[in-house]
Amino acid sequence: MTELIVCLTESQKGELVNRAASGESLASLAGCYGITRQAVRGILRRRGVPPRVVGKLSEAQRSEVVQRYLDGSSIANIAAAFGVSEPAVRGLLVRRNVLLRKVVHTLRHDAFDYLNPDACYWIGFIFADGSVGYRPGYLPQVSVGLAERDRGHLVALREFLGSTASISGPSITHGSCQFSVRSARLADRLIELGRYQGGVDERLVESRDFWRGVVDGDGSIGIYQTARGPFAQFRLVGSSRILEPFTEFVLLRGLSRLSVRPHKTIYTVGTTRGGAERIIRLLYEDATLALHRKAEMAARILDGRFRSE
Known part of the structure; x- marks a missing residue:
């Protein structure tokens, strides 16, 4: 299996890091890229990213997580601030009997159906700097992580997608801001257009x-x-x-x-x-x-x- 680690491109490793930072499990990532969980953990360690450090917050940090949420911070921003996954924060809040706020996000699931200039641009950007992830039991996820200096570009992408999902603050571990949406239609469309395999759609090639x-x-x-x-x-x-x-x-x-x-x-x-x-x-x-x-x-x-x- 070690040989497969070497075969991952820098782009694939970057996608793996972004997906881990968004809360995806080691087992899911290992299965997606055809490597072992130990290999995933090694890639994350070398990039300075902790793999879902659930349960490793101190009691004082756990109390601060709860207070930040009660004060209005989003789960995504709290997770980024403490270097843990969003599921870890959500689980902590549930265990502390905190009533979770119901969040209903808007999203243009058809944003990539028509290949106008703006759609072509964002598809190209996601082909380069984004990832598409599928996990059993969850809607597919489209994610992009950028350095804090480029956070405004994530805002522009969010506006194009008509999304109200939050953009995480810069992670304390690798300094990137994360933006993710869940949509089978968007994810399937990106795969169909050639994100990971096969030829790139000719309409994109000409744009x-x-x-x-x-x-x-x-x-x-x-x-x-x-x-x-x-x-x-x-x-x-x-x-x-x-x-x-x-x-x-x-x-x-x-x-x-x-x-x-x-x-x-x-x-x-x-x-x-x-x-x-x-x-x-x-x-x-x-x-x-x-x-x-x-x-x-x-x-x-x-x-x-x-x-x-």
Whole structure:
């Protein structure tokens, strides 16, 4: 079974960490990725994430959990603050005879049915930075975890989905904010469009909005200084089944062919200077939806300011 641990890509490990942080059990994660529970625990430990530390709060912390809930904090925010799972917090409250607030969340279950530009973007972003999880006895879950600095992007995703679900505060263990919704229709649609296996839907492959979402999640754009002056750089990492369609997308739009190259357990494509600027222009020029910090960097590159800074 040890060999299977090595076969998990960095993207899959990131998904595993996000799903564990959302409260999914070791057994469920092990079954989903075809590895042992010990392997899951090892991945979480190396990423600094405790695997569902149920029952490991001190008595003072348990009392604080109860008080925070009574003061109006959500279970999700409390779980993130104490580095435990939401089921652990909910179980503690039940054992302390705390009356749980009834929460009814709204959600657009059909948000990905019609592939308009915004839907394509968010599908691309979830393909790169999100996960889809299935657990027996539960509705499928779509989750995204981002660093605290990008929390506003989770707010934008929540608004697109018409959701009232909470976004957790930054975890004390790995600093990421988590947003999750449960919907069989959304989860099945993402799988159908090619999230994990098979070919990526051709309508997505042809969409610059989809690829901008992928790049916002798993890509990098930047400016690098050399002895001959600054230059733009573009890079995208992921599985070959995602990167190969991307190279075809840019080639069909008159850009040079990019080479998909193996890099440790994943693959990468990239280019610099004029090639990078053309890809950035193709994806980001006049875009109305993008990760704020990458949109700012794209604007800086496209207006040429960096050459005189």
